[in-house]
Amino acid sequence: MLKRILKGFAIVVLLLAWLLSGVxxxxxxxxxxxxxxxxxxxxxxxxxxxxxxxVAESPWSDNTWTTPTNIYSDNAATAxxxxxxxxxxxxxxxxxxxxxxxxxxxxxxxxNGVSIVINAWYRSGQGSGSLDLCQLLDASGAKVGTNxxxxxSVLTTNSxxxxxxxxSGSLWGNALTAAWVKDPDFGVAIGxxxxxxxxxxxxxxxxxxxxxxxxxNNSPSxxxxxxxxxxxxxxxGQSYNITYDLSDVEDVATVDFYYDTDGLGLNGTSIAxxxxxxxxxxxxxxxxxxxxxxxxxxxxGIASDGxxxxxxxxxxxTITIQAAIISVTITTDGVISYGMVxxxxxxxxxxxxxxxxxxxxxxxxxxENFNIKGxxxxxxxxxxxxxxxxxxxxxxNDTDYDCSAPPTNFTALTTSYQTLDTGxxxxxxxxxxxQITTPNPSTVYTQQSVDITVQAVAG
Amino acid sequence: xxxxxxxxxILAGFIxxxxxxxxxxxxxxxxxxxxxxVQNISVTVTDGSVAFGTMASNASAGTNGTDTQTATNNGxxxxxxxxxxxxSTNWTLGTTAGSDQYILRFxxxxxxxxxTNYTALTTNxxxxxxxxxxxxxxxxxxYITTPNPSTVYTQQSVDVTVQAVxx
Numbered sequence: 001m002l003k004r005i006l007k008g009f010a011i012v013v014l015l016l017a018w019l020l021s022g023v024x025x026x027x028x029x030x031x032x033x034x035x036x037x038x039x040x041x042x043x044x045x046x047x048x049x050x051x052x053x054x055v056a057e058s059p060w061s062d063n064t065w066t067t068p069t070n071i072y073s074d075n076a077a078t079a080x081x082x083x084x085x086x087x088x089x090x091x092x093x094x095x096x097x098x099x100x101x102x103x104x105x106x107x108x109x110x111x112n113g114v115s116i117v118i119n120a121w122y123r124s125g126q127g128s129g130s131l132d133l134c135q136l137l138d139a140s141g142a143k144v145g146t147n148x149x150x151x152x153s154v155l156t157t158n159s160x161x162x163x164x165x166x167x168s169g170s171l172w173g174n175a176l177t178a179a180w181v182k183d184p185d186f187g188v189a190i191g192x193x194x195x196x197x198x199x200x201x202x203x204x205x206x207x208x209x210x211x212x213x214x215x216x217n218n219s220p221s222x223x224x225x226x227x228x229x230x231x232x233x234x235x236x237g238q239s240y241n242i243t244y245d246l247s248d249v250e251d252v253a254t255v256d257f258y259y260d261t262d263g264l265g266l267n268g269t270s271i272a273x274x275x276x277x278x279x280x281x282x283x284x285x286x287x288x289x290x291x292x293x294x295x296x297x298x299x300x301g302i303a304s305d306g307x308x309x310x311x312x313x314x315x316x317x318t319i320t321i322q323a324a325i326i327s328v329t330i331t332t333d334g335v336i337s338y339g340m341v342x343x344x345x346x347x348x349x350x351x352x353x354x355x356x357x358x359x360x361x362x363x364x365x366x367x368e369n370f371n372i373k374g375x376x377x378x379x380x381x382x383x384x385x386x387x388x389x390x391x392x393x394x395x396x397n398d399t400d401y402d403c404s405a406p407p408t409n410f411t412a413l414t415t416s417y418q419t420l421d422t423g424x425x426x427x428x429x430x431x432x433x434x435q436i437t438t439p440n441p442s443t444v445y446t447q448q449s450v451d452i453t454v455q456a457v458a459g
Numbered sequence: 460x461x462x463x464x465x466x467x468x469i470l471a472g473f474i475x476x477x478x479x480x481x482x483x484x485x486x487x488x489x490x491x492x493x494x495x496x497v498q499n500i501s502v503t504v505t506d507g508s509v510a511f512g513t514m515a516s517n518a519s520a521g522t523n524g525t526d527t528q529t530a531t532n533n534g535x536x537x538x539x540x541x542x543x544x545x546x547s548t549n550w551t552l553g554t555t556a557g558s559d560q561y562i563l564r565f566x567x568x569x570x571x572x573x574x575t576n577y578t579a580l581t582t583n584x585x586x587x588x589x590x591x592x593x594x595x596x597x598x599x600x601x602y603i604t605t606p607n608p609s610t611v612y613t614q615q616s617v618d619v620t621v622q623a624v625x626x
Contacts, residue, residue, distance in 0.1 A: 326485065326486055326487050327487040328487050328488065328489045329489050330489045330490070330491055334489070334490065334491045334492060335491070335492050335493075335494075336491060336492070336493040336494070337493075337494050338493060338494065338495035338496075339495070339496065340496050340497075340498045340535065340536050341495055341496070341497060341498065342497070342498045342625065343497050343498070347495070358491050360489065364487065391495075393493070434491070434493065436493065436495055438495065438497045439497065442497040444497070445496065445497055445498075445499035445534075445535050446496065447494050447495070447496040448494065448495055448496065448497075449492060449493070449494045450492070450493050450494075451490045451491070451492055451493075452490065452491040452492075452493060453488050453489070453490050454488065454489050454490070454491070455486055455487070455488045456486060456487045456488070456489075457485070457486045458485070
């Protein structure tokens with residue numbers, strides 16, 4: 001019985017350890033177990049001010065501070081009040097220490113507390129004093145919150161004595177924020193009360209330390225939804241839209257995409273045009289598959305917010321890239337017999353004559369452009385006008401143009417390729433008519449045979 | 460697995476890849492073949508020369524049985540053949556004999572009893588024969604009647620022109 005209880009207990013402990021440690025990860029989206037978020041309290045460390053001012057703010061308005069800027073560091077130079085008129089119960093001007101560099105505090109941090117250290121004393125034989133003003137300043141340099149020296153702290157003649165006010169959990173009666181404490185006008189107001197006649201008081205330095213908790217920073221959330229393996233087939237050279245959701249609560253996240261044959265191990269190949277992709281819901285990145293070998297590929301993304309560890313996600317299915325096949329065939333008989341034609345006479349494949357229109361078919365798997373060229377015969381030269389043993393062979397795209405009234409829309413073939421049509425989709429056809437004009441004159445009367453070549457190239 | 464078996468399977472793999480990997484072509488071509496022949500319309504006449512000799516005025520002579528001419532289609536299409544005569548230097552070609560006016564007739568069939576079946580030539584083309592196929596020919600006879608009277612007694616020379624045309 002005890003054994004069974006111990007066994008069950010051990011299982012529960014292991015389960016909790018797994019859930020609370022966050023490892024091992026058995027599922028990425030959603031992550032199981034959830035990622036462990038580390039919330040750590042931080043401190044800025046003690047910072048010296050970069051500005052010291054003496055300001056009369058009743059009731060701290062009897063005697064001004066000499067060299068208030070001497071509070072910037074721990075040295076022999078002091079801000080002081082040594083006027084002979086500084087008698088009890090006079091109060092010094094307000095010594096405002098500002099210009100603290102708290103830029104290290106992340107925006108959005110929670111401010112937990114502020115502590116200050118004041119190195120102050122009164123001079124031996126020169127009266128006495130008490131620190132009666134220790135209050136924080138707001139972003140406009142005004143005293144706000146609780147005066148932690150409302151019960152005055154008695155000074156001594158020890159020039160090494162320090163007075164500590166506040167702590168890592170004290171907000172001094174304020175709702176401090178990161179923006180507040182990072183403002184250059186934030187700081188501390190100090191004032192000293194003379195407790196006997198002709199007091200001379202010194203302040204060597206002031207430091208302020210802020211305790212804060214950085215905001216919780218979540219990892220980016222990434223889901224690659226396409227390809228899912230359904231209707232995800234393209235021909236190499238075509239573009240494919242990778243679809244994904246990417247978000248990050250606190251930061252700006254980006255994602256880099258890769259293709260991979262096995263969907264495992266994040267060991268694929270970078271997709272050049274799909275790096276540093278922005279956040280979005282149902283966002284897409286167009287992948288130009290030119291040069292990608294035929295095959296099936298998983299797509300995965302690796303997202304980063306610059307703060308947390310990268311997250312990744314594989315597509316639920318594969319994209320299939322087929323090899324590009326560029327092919328054209330003549331689906332008609334491919335033979336034109338003009339027969340006997342008088343010199344310098346024209347004859348065409350139009351219905352009123354041979355009625356032998358030809359058709360070129362895109363039987364590849366890419367959109368194609370069709371080009372066309374002619375050739376010289378054994379005894380005749382192909383040219384733009386009829387001449388001595390020089391013939392003309394013209395073509396007309398009967399799919400896109402009216403070829404019924406040559407030479408309108410007819411173009412003389414040359415021995416170089418010219419465009420017959422562009423953007424012919426897979427399975428698309430282009431009808432074309434031809435018209436020949438015999439030489440003027442011809443010195444040969446034997447049959448001449450020429451090829452008209454139709455070329456397909458990627459459209 | 461023996462080494463031989465391993466080699467066999469490797470080779471089989473390569474063959475499989477070769478067959479099923481699909482061809483990738485940057486361009487493809489297809490051809491249409493066109494043929495054409497220029498028409499050659501041509502006719503020859505053999506022997507092409509008729510010498511009627513010295514004749515009396517208003518007298519006739521012919522080639523039938525002695526110098527029949529042959530027009531041959533030596534082009535590459537079926538032809539129609541036409542014929543015409545011409546005036547001589549001093550005589551006019553006519554349909555009746557007159558003063559310095561002569562008659563020249565042609566005949567293509569049953570030409571033994573001129574002028575039966577003969578037609579007088581003019582200076583314009585008249586049909587000699589139709590539908591003469593390549594290498595085919597048409598024979599014809601000529602029959603001349605001299606002027607009545609002739610005021611010249613020198614030799615007169617005329618051409619009889621045979622023309623081939625596309626039907």
